[in-house]
Amino acid sequence: LQAFVNDDDVHLTWDAPVSGGTGAVANYILDDGSYEDGFSSYQGGGDLWLGNEFATADSGTLTSVDIYFIDNTSAGSDQVTVEIFDENGILAGSSGLYTPSSDDFLTVPLNNIYFKETFYAMVHWSNPTSITNYLGLDEDGSHAAEDPEWYYDGSNWDKLSNMGYTGGVFGIRAHAVVQGGKDVVYGRLTGLNPAQSAHTSASLVRAMRSVTTNNTAVSSKHELSDYVTTGLTGYKVYRNAGLQASLDASFTSYDDLNLSDGSYSYTVTALYGPAESAAAGPVGVVIGITNPAPLTTCGDIACPVNSSISVPVNVEGFTDITAISLRLEYDPTVITYTGYSNVNSSLSGMMINNIAVSSTLHKVLISWSDVNPKTLTSGSKLFDLDFSYHSGNTLLTWNNSSNNGADCEYADAIGDPLTDIPTTQFYHNGSVTWQPGYNVTGVYRSNNTANTLLDNIKIVLKQGTMRVDSVTTNLSGEYAFSSVEDGTYELESGTNKPWAGVNATDAIKIQRHFTGLEILNSPVRIDAADVNMTNSVNATDAIKTKRRFTGLDNSFLRGDWTFAKPITGGNSITVSGADVVQDMQGLCVGDVNGSNIPAPGKNGSAGVAITISGEMDVKAGETFEIPVNMTQTMQMSAVSLVIEYPGDKLEITDVKLQGVEPVYKVSGDQIRLAWSEIEPIDGKAGEQLLSIRCRTTSGMTGAEVVTLTSGNESELADEMGEPIMSAALSVPAIRLKNTIGTGE
Structure with missing residues (x-):
């Protein structure tokens, strides 16, 4: 934006947005305009959310949604809101209250709610005193089979398709201004794969109570083409913060004429339908004054x-x-x-x-x-x-x-x-x-021996179910919220740091805690041990930990990371007339001994070496057992092994641990094995710890020698559940026996 003065006139010029602008209209439309079913909350049914997941790679601001409601002759006067959740199910913003329309679309403004990539647009019934018109559900459109519909009860997420109903797409169409010069988005952008595994299951009973159907409603008023725009639609010119002119998209200049003496400040915004971009400028000018001061x-x-x-x-x-x-x-x-x-x-x-x-x-x-x-x-x-x-x-x-x-x-x-x-x-x-409010600050650290500072932790300050603000910790693990009013809040924390540091050593620590042999002494370690979120720690958590280490399970109900206050636990804070300083601790779920050192550190596992001792001749295609022996005397209450082998030359059929039944999984070129018990294995140097039953494949020839190696996640723990340093095992090399000329 530039300004030129000629006597008492100002001539403004600006550059048109590149490729439709850095903020272009995007319309996220997944339904086909017809709705074979409809859903509403029952009277007194509590809080209920129904809506769509929009899986997109875009980021920007949501300006409005269009929602189709089917007429219900029994509808009362209750109003609803539209709420936007981010990809983690965290509330990002809400509309005002509105009354559902009847066999028609209703446009609901969203006041520029920020989103980054996948978001959920959900209609919220807040403990209604009566039922409303039905939110339309498209069951047979081109995106219905992808089933982006979601149900939420305030605590848990699930799908109606998991509750005995036909899935599909709700009649919710989202409109946004996005970055990157995109003019129009029509239908899905990427393969829609709702992250159901990231959410816990909702109540089936409650979902059934919340459903009423109408199979006859069809939208005839709006078709998809009604929502396809051409991007840039115009400009607005502001003088001293007041609207001066509205122009169509063909203009890139404006003349402000016959101004009185004085100084003026101008800005210009771009329009994309109902959405308005950030302002270009300001630029200042002075009229009628010779040699004006700044x-x-x-x-x-x-x-x-x-x-x-x-x-x-x-x-x-x-x-x-x-x-x-x-x-x-x-x-x-x-x-x-x-x-x-x-x-x-x-x-x-x-x-x-x-x-x-x-x-x-x-x-x-x-x-x-x-x-x-x-x-x-x-x-x-x-x-x-x-x-x-x-x-x-x-x-x-x-x-x-x-x-x-x-x-x-x-x-x-x-x-x-x-x-x-x-x-x-x-x-x-x-x-x-x-301005009412105070500062809430603190530092996030890992509950490991190094007290590692945790950067890149996203923290959402919530009051009840309402999102107040969000920040991300810096490289020093620090966070800060300002202008927080008196009240009780929760610090809802999350991170995309990798899950690591969990194995059978942690499982034995969980079992020792349950039996009273070794009590976990910090709230975050107790939370990390309660992997299935039952508010108790027992052998079920231990077996879940071993199953995840071996790859039999790929997630915990609690998630990958957990965070808590260092002394009292939980995540609540109270602001009462003063600033609040609240530090937090974090751990990977299951990492009850705090062995993980988040990047730029490394996993704290003690490790297990596998050395080659001798050779073993085997016949092609016949089953044989590979002995895995101990090279030192040790008592073991936990065994975590990742054994790597050439999968194109050996086929693993069974794995046995000395006199006990381990949990294990064979996948790709790895054997992942976990075992833990309070009563340790009393191992002697030279004795066999493990046997691996296998046979050669056609990929192995007589000229080759096959060896096994240990992965860096392997670990043995002693009778107290502490990692055994410099542990080592031995295995023979495998050679295919040459049977030519032997008569065999």
Whole structure:
């Protein structure tokens, strides 16, 4: 955006968005416009959500949804909302209340709710006093077989297709402004694969209570083509934050004519149907004034009591300036001056001082000069003024009425004052006001011996089911929420860090905890042990842990990571008239001994080496057993082994552990085995620990020698459940016996 002045006229020009703009309309439409079924909540049925999963690679802001409701002659007056959940099932935003339409689409504004990739658009019935019109369900359209419909009861997610009903697509169409220059999205973008395994099962009984059907409703008013747009539809021009003009998409310029003397600031936004992009600009101009001073703006800050704040001071039109004199006044009963920071690097030698005028008035004086003129880009920061905020409100006022108007003044390239009258045209005041709320801060660490700092933890601050705010921890594991009002909240935490550090050693620790031999001593370790989320820790959790290590299971009900407060456990905080500092601890679920060291560290497993001892001749195609022997005397209460072998040469048929039954799985080129018991195996050096029953395949020839190796997740634990350091096992090499000429 550029501005040019000609007498009392301003000519604005701007570049059209590239490829339809960085914010183009996307329409997510999965239904075919006909609805063979309909669903609603019963009277007094509690909270109920029904809606669609939209599996997309886009990110942007959701502007509205269109929802089709089927008429219900028994419908009452209850209203509903639309709520948007992210890919983890966390609430991202909500619409206002609305009354369901009757055999028609209803457009519901969403006020630019941010989404990144997959999102869920859900209609929410909040404990209705009556049933409503039915939310239409398309059961036979082109996307119905993909079954993107979802049911949610406030705690658990599931599908109607899992409850005895026909799945499909609800009549919910989402509209957004997305990044990347995409003009239109029609139907699905990627293979739709709803992440059902990431959610726990909902109540079947409750879902049945929530369903009423109508098999005759068909939409004849709206077809898919009604929602296909052409991207950019126009522009809006703003002057001094007020709408000045609305233009169609063919314009990339605008003339603002016959302006009065003064300074003006302009911005321009792009329109995509009902959606509006972020603004280009601002650009500032001055009309009717010779040699005008720059426009100086003090920021507006809203903050909770007893907080530290930085107030920015920015400029526009800063061209060939050699001197600055400024005076800013404020009420010291509201804020206390603590200094300044972030001075523009082009303005070395800046002097700033705070002076008390009275008990209710202080002034900050700013001075700078340089014989070499300086030019700054429009909107540049001069500096930040730092204060401690107490309570109440205060204006930050530029005072140019004293000292013959010289307390606020800029000098040009030859040191002459620039015109800055009237003062309010050139010096925009700021303010500091009270905003209810306090700071909630803390640090996330792993509950391992290294207390590893956990970065990239996404934290959602929730009050009940309502999402208040979200942040992500930095490289130091730190997080911060500001302006949090009094109340009780939950810190809902998640991460995409890999699941690691879990094996049979953890399973034996779980069993030792249950039997009272070794009590887990921190809330997060107890949560990590309760892998199936039953609020108790027992042998069931141990077997689940072994099954996941061996690959028989690929997930825990609790998920991959768990987080809790270090002393009291849980994730709740209470804000009551003061800032809150709450540190949190995290562990991979199942990693009860804290062996995992998240990146950039490594897995803390002690490891098991497999050495080759001798050779073993076998016949082609016949079954044989490979002995796996101990090289040292050791007592073992847990065995975790990942044994790697050439799958194209050996076929594994059975695995046995010394006198006990392990849990194991053979997959690809790996044997994954786990065993744990309170009573340890008393192993002696040279004795056999394991036997692997197998036979050769056609891929093995007589010229080859086959060996087994140990994966880096292997670990043996002693009778106390502690990893055995430098453990080693031995196996023979396998050679195919040459039977030519032997008569065999």
